[in-house]
Amino acid sequence: MLKIEKYAAIDIGSNAIRLLISTVTTPENKPTHFKKTSLIRVPIRLGSDVFVNKRISEANYQRMLKAMESYKLLMELHQISKYRACATSAMRDAENGDELAKEILQNTGINIEIINGDDEAAIIAATDLQxxxxxxxxxxxxxxxxxxxxxxxxxxxxxxxxxxxxxxxxxxxxxxxxxxxxxxxxxxxxxxxxxxxxxxxxxxxxxxxxxxxxxxxxxxxxxxxxxxxxxxxxxxxxxxxxxxxxxxxxxxxxxxxxxxxxxxxxxxxxxxxxxxxxxxxxxxxxxxxxxxxxxxx
Structure with missing residues (x-):
């Protein structure tokens, strides 16, 4: 039986925030196929705040919040099965990173995982790189x-x-x-x-x-x-x-x-x-x- 599901990935980076919607097709007795259905990138550049002032500014937080609200709507429209949102260096180093992640969860329902460099490398290793x-x-x-x-x-x-x-x-x-x-x-x-x-x-x-x-x-x-x-x-x-x-x-x-x-x-x-x-x-x-x-x- 053919199985089709949609997954979403959010990457909250130091330069941009990306949303990938991927359609995963699993035919019976055949290899699974991954297709990029939609890829959206918003250049908020959180790192310019954090690496200089140690905090994410209110202006950039509001932009990030709007991006997350938009991504949530897109995920709902695409009827995704599951998503994961990962934040890297900028939110990891920000003094208010954890606080803002909690606010985004309260306002959008999107749970942001702030991952370390080892986790980031391990996730990337799960790609077609092998x-x-x-x-x-x-x-x-x-x-x-x-x-x-x-x-x-x-x-x-x-x-x-x-x-x-x-x-x-x-x-x-x-x-x-x-x-x-x-x-x-x-x-x-x-x-x-x-x-x-x-x-x-x-x-x-x-x-x-x-x-x-x-x-x-x-x-x-x-x-x-x-x-x-x-x-x-x-x-x-x-x-x-x-x-x-x-x-x-x-x-x-x-x-x-x-x-x-x-x-x-x-x-x-x-x-x-x-x-x-x-x-x-x-x-x-x-x-x-x-x-x-x-x-x-």
Whole structure:
């Protein structure tokens, strides 16, 4: 018998808040199919509040509340079976993060889980990432967000090491990443990849997805270190307005894409990776997969 359900995932990040509605189709005796029915992104940029002032401002809380009210209505209209809302670095670091999560629950009925970096990496690992990892290769998975970057090393199909760093695009824009942060980032990558002769990079996040889209590469083909370096130089040569007009970037993407590219290039340099693969997966995809797996068990 054919089984069709809809799941929803909400990712409350430091740069944007996303809602993914996914239709999960399970035919009898055939593999389950996941289809992105709707993906909505609202660029509230909570990190600009939190990383500077330690709190989410009233103005941005009201915007977040409206987004949650809208998402609740959309989930009701789509008649979803189950949802999960996860907040990452910004709400995790905000002094009023727990308080605002309770207010949103009272006002909308949406329960927000404030997760740590390890939880975030584990959720992302529940995506189709495992299907992309070859059992005879070594990968450094780099997920760049507004407030943090999650690193995971896979060798022969298994997780070897994982760590979250407070190096994110919004933090970098606000000059809140120290030299020590970068040294720790470098040391961790070099220490955990030195025993492997060849490392392939896998990149996730809205910025690397955008870079891949603009590259014109076919799905499955990697971006080279040379291409990433050249694109980084191009980004830096253009003004904020030129990046919007000439590259077709959204306003909230045109600034964060530069520090994001720097993070990917730095990870490639320290791991000696020559290419980065972009499977276009992220936290919302992992949330949907984790919801499905919980129902299946």
């Amino acid at each position: 299907d992309l990892i070859s059992s005879d290769s070594t990968y450094l998975y780099v997920d760049v967000g507004g407030g943090s970057t999650e690193l995971t090393i896979y060798h022969e199909g298994k997780t070897v090491a994982s760590k979250s760093f407070q190096i994110g695009t919004v933090r970098l824009l606000n000059e809140l990443v120290s030299d020590e942060d970068w040294r720790n980032f470098e040391t961790w990558i070099k220490t955990n990849t030195r025993d492997f002769s060849k490392v392939k990079l896998i990149g996730s996040g809205g910025n690397i997805n955008n870079i891949f889209k603009n590259s014109g590469k076919k799905i499955g083909k990697p971006l080279s270190f040379f291409y990433m370096s050249s694109y980084y130089q191009l980004l830096n040569s253009l003004t904020y307005e030129e990046r919007i007009v000439q590259l077709g970037l959204n306003q909230d993407r045109a600034d964060v894409i530069i520090p994001a590219t720097k993070i990917y290039l730095t990870a490639m340099k320290f791991s000696k990776a020559k290419n980065v693969y972009v499977p276009k997966i992220g936290l919302v995809d992992g949330i949907v997969k984790s919801l499905y797996q919980a129902d299946s068990n």
